[in-house]
Amino acid sequence: MAANAAEAVEALAADFEQRTGHRVTVTVGSTGKLYAQILHGAPFDVFLAADQERPRLLVEQGLAVEGSRLTYAVGRLVLWSPDAEVDAAHTLRAGSFRRLAIANPDLAPYGAAARDALRELGLWESLRSKIVVGENVGHSFTMAASGNAELGFVALSSVLSQGGSYWEVPPDLHRPIRQDAVLLDRAGGTTAARAFHLFLGSPKALATIEAFGFVVDGQRRHLRSR
Amino acid sequence: MDLPELGPLWLSLQLAASATVVLLVLGTPLAWWLSGTRSRLKPVIEAVTALPLVLPPTVLGFYLLLLMSPRSWLGGLWVEVTDTTLTFSFTGLLIASVIYSLPFMVQPLQAAFESLGRGPLEAAAALRASPLDAFLTVAAPLSLRGFLTAAVLTFAHTIGEFGVVLMVGGNIPGETRVISIAIYEHVETLRYAEAHTLAAGLLLFAFVVLVFVYVFNRRLPVHVA
Numbered sequence: 001m002a003a004n005a006a007e008a009v010e011a012l013a014a015d016f017e018q019r020t021g022h023r024v025t026v027t028v029g030s031t032g033k034l035y036a037q038i039l040h041g042a043p044f045d046v047f048l049a050a051d052q053e054r055p056r057l058l059v060e061q062g063l064a065v066e067g068s069r070l071t072y073a074v075g076r077l078v079l080w081s082p083d084a085e086v087d088a089a090h091t092l093r094a095g096s097f098r099r100l101a102i103a104n105p106d107l108a109p110y111g112a113a114a115r116d117a118l119r120e121l122g123l124w125e126s127l128r129s130k131i132v133v134g135e136n137v138g139h140s141f142t143m144a145a146s147g148n149a150e151l152g153f154v155a156l157s158s159v160l161s162q163g164g165s166y167w168e169v170p171p172d173l174h175r176p177i178r179q180d181a182v183l184l185d186r187a188g189g190t191t192a193a194r195a196f197h198l199f200l201g202s203p204k205a206l207a208t209i210e211a212f213g214f215v216v217d218g219q220r221r222h223l224r225s226r
Numbered sequence: 227m228d229l230p231e232l233g234p235l236w237l238s239l240q241l242a243a244s245a246t247v248v249l250l251v252l253g254t255p256l257a258w259w260l261s262g263t264r265s266r267l268k269p270v271i272e273a274v275t276a277l278p279l280v281l282p283p284t285v286l287g288f289y290l291l292l293l294m295s296p297r298s299w300l301g302g303l304w305v306e307v308t309d310t311t312l313t314f315s316f317t318g319l320l321i322a323s324v325i326y327s328l329p330f331m332v333q334p335l336q337a338a339f340e341s342l343g344r345g346p347l348e349a350a351a352a353l354r355a356s357p358l359d360a361f362l363t364v365a366a367p368l369s370l371r372g373f374l375t376a377a378v379l380t381f382a383h384t385i386g387e388f389g390v391v392l393m394v395g396g397n398i399p400g401e402t403r404v405i406s407i408a409i410y411e412h413v414e415t416l417r418y419a420e421a422h423t424l425a426a427g428l429l430l431f432a433f434v435v436l437v438f439v440y441v442f443n444r445r446l447p448v449h450v451a
Contacts, residue, residue, distance in 0.1 A: 032414045098296075098311055104397065106415045132314045132396030143396070147297035148313040 002031045002050030004110065004137045004155045005073060005179065008212035009048055015208065016199050022192040030136045032107055038063060038184065045193035048072060048181045048200075050137075051109045055182035068183035072200045073214035075177030076156035077113045078166040082145055089167035092123065092151060099149035100130050101140040109177045110137035114153035116174035157213035179214075233400060234408035235424070241316070241404060242384040245323040249331040249380050250373075252324070257335035258361065279329045283389025290322050290394050314396035319404070322394055323384045330379040338372020339365060375439055382435045385428070 001009050006028045013024040027034070027044065035054040038044060039061070047064070049055050052071070058064035079088045091097055102118075103111030111133070118124040132148075134140035137155050144152030145162070159166050183197045199205055206216040260272060278286060294301045294312040304312040312318040342365055350360035366373070388406040395402035397411070405424060412421035 030414075099314060099396075101396075104411070104414075106411070132398060134396075135392060139393075142291070143313075146291050147295040148291060148301075148311065148394075 001026060001028060001048035002034070002179065004050055004075065004157060005048065005209075005212070005214070008073070008157060008209050008214065011208050011212070012200070012205055013196075015204070016196055019199075020192075020195055022195060024196060030107070031109075043186070045184055045186070045190060046181060046197050046200075047184055048179065050075070050177070050179050052178050052180045055180040058182055058184070063185050064182040065185060068197060069180050070182075070197075070201050071178050072181045072205070073179045073209045073216065075110060075113075075179060076171075076213060076215060077110060077117065077153060077169040077174060077177065078156045078159055079169060080141070080144060080152050080154045080159045080162075080164055080166040081150060082147065082162070082164040083150070084163055084165050086150070086165055087167075088151055088165055092127075092167075093121070095127065095130075097150040098130065099132050099143075099151075100127060101132050101134055101143035101149035101152035101154075103137040103140045103153070104133050104135060108136045109179075110153065110155055111140075113169075113174035113177050117153070117169050120173040155213065160213045234403050234405045235427075237316075237400065237403065238385050238405040241319055241323060241387075242381045244320050245327055245384045246331075246377050246381045248320065248324050249327060250377060253328065253331035253335060253376070253380075257332045258339055258365075260332070260336045261339035275332050276329050278326050283326070283387075284393065286322070286326060287390040287393030290318075290325070290390065294318055294321070294394060313394050314398060314402060316401055318394055319391060319402055322390045323387060326387055326390050327380045327383045330383045331376045334376040334379065335369070335372050338369040338375075342368055371443055374442060378435055378439050382432060386432065 006026075010026055013026055016022065017024055029037075031050040031054050034042070034044070034047065035049070035058070038047060038058060047055060047058065052069075055064060055069050059066055059069060079092055081088045081091065092100070102114040105111040105115040115124065118127060132140075132143060134143055137153075138158065140149075140152045141154040141158045143149045144154065153169070156166075156168065181197065181200050183193060210216050256271075256275070260268060260275075291313060292298060294304070296302055296305045296311055301312050304310075312321070346364050346368060347360050350364045351357075355363065386406065387404070388410070391402065391404055391407055392410070395404070395407060397403050397407055405428060409421050409424045409428070412418070412424065
């Protein structure tokens with residue numbers, strides 16, 4: 001599973017184990033790396049990606065079960081400052097900071113979303129020299145949390161349990177961070193894997209995911225219709 | 227085939243050369259002291275020197291991230307003096323590299339100094355050479371192989387640095403985006419052709435460097451001044 005949803009998915013796994021008696025082993029990594037590992041035969045049964053691209057490719061390549069793709073979470077991008085006194089959005093526009101941490105836009109969905117937002121705000125070019133790039137959204141969070149960058153574009157799921165202050169980036173400023181899960185082919189037959197995959201779409205699972213700072217698909221539609 | 231941009235390679239060479247020079251200056255006296263001392267502190271200092279060999283780069287990178295942060299005393303002082311942050315800068319990478327490559331400089335030098343034995347230095351002292359004089363005119367020339375091995379290994383090891391740079395570098399082109407980071411990014415974004423070019427180049431470089439060290443260590447005659 002992708003690193004940004006680690007806490008949420010570990011909670012899900014624990015819940016699933018309690019309900020069913022099946023055992024879940026969670027491997028956390030970046031979506032790109034896990035994707036490469038699956039291509040090379042890694043022994044995973046269900047893949048929870050941070051994007052839609054990799055699960056789609058796996059189905060195309062015959063490594064994941066056709067029709068098993070589901071959006072288990074939609075990430076929410078926030079601009080975070082570890083300092084509770086700071087107005088993150090205002091600081092960003094004023095440019096009154098040294099460093100802004102984002103995830104690598106070429107590698108991480110949250111990074112691509114952060115670049116979208118900065119472009120929409122007309123700040124991408126002017127802030128370029130202040131941007132430092134983390135390997136993934138967790139890394140950009142660390143850069144800000146350690147005080148090395150005053151601001152960071154991070155996942156809402158990371159900052160909920162932290163102090164500081166954040167600005168929720170309006171979803172219309174960036175492409176949606178839709179995270180898909182897929183049942184991998186080698187697991188097609190095992191009941192445990194199928195059960196977990198089913199469980200991911202259940203109301204109970206969606207509630208857990210939501211509690212960890214994600215939008216779930218139904219609510220997303222609701223937000224859009226407003 | 228797309229040729230990868232060579233900026234990261236150039237940056238890596240600059241970083242490695244700078245780290246080697248700094249470590250020659252800092253590592254030589256340390257290795258010299260270690261080779262001659264009977265202090266009870268010696269094993270402790272030796273252990274500290276060897277730590278970067280056994281610690282995962284993530285440990286080093288994590289603590290450097292905290293130490294160089296503007297919130298810490300060191301990072302804060304740096305911001306006050308230079309008005310720039312230490313992390314995500316070339317200077318920050320240089321400091322990280324010096325720590326990371328320390329054993330590669332100190333250990334070969336210490337071994338070279340120890341293999342000299344006391345004889346040449348006692349002779350120099352008997353001729354009333356000052357300790358510094360004895361070091362510069364007797365010990366250093368006799369340890370030329372050690373110096374060369376240490377410098378080459380330090381240089382090569384710094385070129386190969388990855389984990390620490392990933393954590394404290396911030397992937398800034400021309401500043402902290404060194405070759406290992408560029409290769410990693412090429413692989414992650416599935417640009418395998420560029421990754422191959424850089425990676426194969428680095429592999430060849432490392433191999434040539436090591437062959438050079440082994441050949442040189444065998445061939446070089448030792449001249450006693």
